[in-house]
Amino acid sequence: MLVLLQAVLGFDNLLYISIESKRVPVERQAYVRRLGIALAIILRIVLLFVLVQAIQYFQDPFLKLDYQGVIKISANVHSFIVLFGGAFIIYTAVKEIFHMLAVDDLAHSDGATRSVASAIIWIVAMNLIFSFDSILSAMALTEVFWVMATAIVISGVMMIWLSDHVAEFLNKNRMYEVLGLFILFIVGILLVSEGGHLAHLALFGFPIEPMAKSTFYFVIFVLVLVDLVQGRYQRKLTMQKTRSVETTSS
Known part of the structure; x- marks a missing residue:
């Protein structure tokens, strides 16, 4: 059950890892994904140990602000990390979408824009942000540390295996990149709303x-469904246009 929980909650993480790894040279992308996830597994276990031992410190608010009815917030470490992580994911998704629209040659638009070390650091950092909810959910199911740690390791190994397949699928099917980015965008909104709620944020x-x-899964389902229908309809239009051109030329 815990392994399944970790795997389900880690799917959106795979999308981010695939996008982030594309910013390094092609020959280093698999290395970045695998090392980034491996380091994240170790840090997840460390985070799990810290949360088990000092969960109260993560729940106590450290930032309180009430500015004349404009903004009110009472954030703890957990809510702040989730809120920041969601905002960063939204920024990343929007940036990549605008980049795809701005470049003239999509075939050569994925040049190395980040060092290997930098990409690994970001993968590990975002993995930890994604980890908070999954670890807290696991803690709600069991209090046995080694059981939770084992689930993290197994799910991490699955992520290492799946990350290559997800990245390969997106490379071979570039049309699904937009879908992946919008899913990542929705994930960011989910995290921002959750972090804001945890921080008692009011605007x-x-x-x-x-x-x-x-609601989140329904939105994802609709996005995927629309993309599939749009893809099939676009292919029909292309085939019809091709037949019309052939008929006219003959």
């Missing part, structure tokens, strides 16, 4: 409500 008197997981 102009309106409290931030977390996005329900059912």
Whole structure:
């Protein structure tokens, strides 16, 4: 059960890893993905140990602000990390989408823009941000440390294996990159809303409500469905246009 939980909650992480690894030279991308996830597994176990021993310190607020009804917040470490992580994921997704629209040659748009060390650091950092919810969910199911640690290791090995397949699929099917980026964008919104709720964030008197997981998965389902239907319809239009040109020329 814990392994399944870790795997399900780690899917969005795979999308980020695939996107981040594309910023290094092609021959180093697999290395970046595998080492980044391996280091993240170790740090996840460390984080698990810290949370088990000092969960209260992560729940105590360290930032309180109430500015004349404009903004109100009472953030702890957990909520701050989730909020920051969600905002960064939204920024990454939007940046990549605009990059895809701006470049003239998509075939040569994936040049190395980040060093191997930098990419690994970002993969590890974002992996830890994604880890908070999965670790806290695991702690709600069991209090046995070695059981949770084993689930983290198994799910991490699965992620190492799946990361190459996800990256390879996106490289071979570039049309699904946009879908992946918008899924990542929705993940960012989910994290921001959840982090804002945990931080008791209110803007102009309106409290931030977390996005329900059912809503999140429904939105993802609709995105995938629209993309599949649009793809098939586009292929039909292309075939029809090709036949029309052939008929006219003959």
